[in-house]
Amino acid sequence: MLFKLLHLLGIMLLFASVGGLAGMAAAGRTAEARLPRMLHGIALLLIFLAGFGLLSSLGMSAPGSWGAWVWIKLVVWLLLGGSLALARRERHARWVLVGLPLLGAVAAWAALVKP
Numbered sequence: 001m002l003f004k005l006l007h008l009l010g011i012m013l014l015f016a017s018v019g020g021l022a023g024m025a026a027a028g029r030t031a032e033a034r035l036p037r038m039l040h041g042i043a044l045l046l047i048f049l050a051g052f053g054l055l056s057s058l059g060m061s062a063p064g065s066w067g068a069w070v071w072i073k074l075v076v077w078l079l080l081g082g083s084l085a086l087a088r089r090e091r092h093a094r095w096v097l098v099g100l101p102l103l104g105a106v107a108a109w110a111a112l113v114k115p
Helices: 002-026 034-057 068-087 090-113
Strands: none
Touching: 002 034, 002 068, 002 090, 034 068, 068 090
16 A cells, blocks of 8 residues: 555656646746756656555566566656656657656556556
8 A cells, every 4th residue: 555655646746747847848938947857856766666566565576477567667667757858848848748648648557457
């Protein structure tokens, strides 16, 4: 239960930080705010650690026992990690605002369906 709560908290922090920076950049404001960038890193760490804690509680601690859904979520995690670099640029910020919910939907689908 604790790992799931931390995982969800990390996801909310990640979406708030990237969405905030992308919104600032899309509006033409400078996107150099320190707090969203720090929250982004903290959120990625929370998602990663809590996600692996959840895998361990499912008895899937070795990479050989992971299903395709774990690999899908790891790729989404990497893409979300790189999204901050794009969110800070005005011409890419709108695409990040569109892509962020889509990546979230892919991760949610992988977690729920477990292909």
